[in-house]
Amino acid sequence: MSLIEHTGNARLGKRTKELVRRLHPDDIAIIDHTDLDRVSAEELVESGVRVVVNVAPSQSGRFPNPGPLQLVRGGVRLIDVEDGDLFQELSDGERLTVRGASLFRNGTCLATGRALDERELAGALTEQQSRVTDALQEFADNTLRYLREEGKLLTEGIDFPQLETSFRDRHALVVARGPGHKRDLKIVRGYVRDFRPVLVAVDGGAEALLEEGWTPDVIVGDMDSVTDRTLRSGAEILVHAYREGHAPGEARLQRLGVPFHRVAAPGISEDIALLLAHDKGAELIVAVGTHFNLVEFLERSRAGMSSTFVTRLKVGEILIDAKGVSRLVSRRIGVWPLALFGTAALAALLVAILASPALRNVFGL
Secondary structure, three states: OOOOOOEEEEEEEOOOHHHHHOOOOOOOEEEEEOOOHHHHHHHHHHHHOOOEEEOOOOHHHOOOOHHHHHHHHHEEEEEOOOOOOOOHHOOOOOEEEEOOOOOOOOOOOEEEEEEEEEEHHHHHHHHHOOOOOHHHHHHHHHHHHHHHHHOHHHHOOOOOOOOEEEEEEOEEEEOOOOOOOHHHHOOOOOHHHHHHHEEEEOOOOOHHOOOOOOOOOOOOOOOOOOOOOHHHHOOEEEEEEEOOOOOOOHHHHHOOOOOOOEEEEOOHHHHHHHHHHHHHOEEEEEEEOOOOOOOHHHHHHOOOOOOHHHHHHHHHHHEEEEOOOHOOOOOOOHHHHHHHHHHHHHHHHHHHHOOHHHHHHHHOO
């Protein structure tokens, strides 16, 4: 990357998904994110920030992780600095200068790291993909370990509360904060306009819906990536309580005075959202940004996918996954395809006229 020196304000955040909301292009993002995932990389690129300093390994080698490569290809200088003390030494908003792979404050070098380039990251990704078997074995073992317990979702179901939002005989759009979710949301705009589905957001998916100009009907999750403004938007809220009974978002909602329901269930919040739509009688479920493949679960440090596996079995007949739809549908049709189509139509009409005496008479009149 051509950037050699950059001066800007330090913005510190150990939760990347919260940090991106307050980043400006001239800032220097200081993060603590082992195995930087694709969603965080997408959001960092969208913020316009030019330099990211990570005090944790951006690519640990534990699994094929394309996030750092995606960030660097987006024009961001990514520097790994193995110095977690930066969060104690720096204050948010301080003026810093990055020279090469070193971080300076008032001319004093605070830390020196390693700038990750595209060639190195692409090579490491290729190597990791060849060693994915070990990660897959461990992942499968954990999935089977929890399948018996979480398999109860299929037979016993979840005790969902009564909601004001009606799902019966309607479509439901379930939006999670997964790779490509913003791109896929733009592709389904026509669908939302025509069918007006129930809008179900999984945590940060609520913010994505609001960015598109839609207000979620229901928000499901632990509320760790939802703003106070969104929580007060009028959506019905289901706080996910986990296996041990802990519900991370409950205290915050009580503090805000926002009414909510508590749902205790194993698995991840997006599974709860899909099961909610199914249980309440949705005719069709369209999922945006949900996680299903191995890399996506490993990016989230998820040990297994038993609840997701069981959920897909249960709702599969009415579930459509919008992931990747944007790769099949072009947003722009250009002028030439339309011109060719029009020419073909005129040619067909001309052939019909020439082949039919009756049409020739009509055309002559």
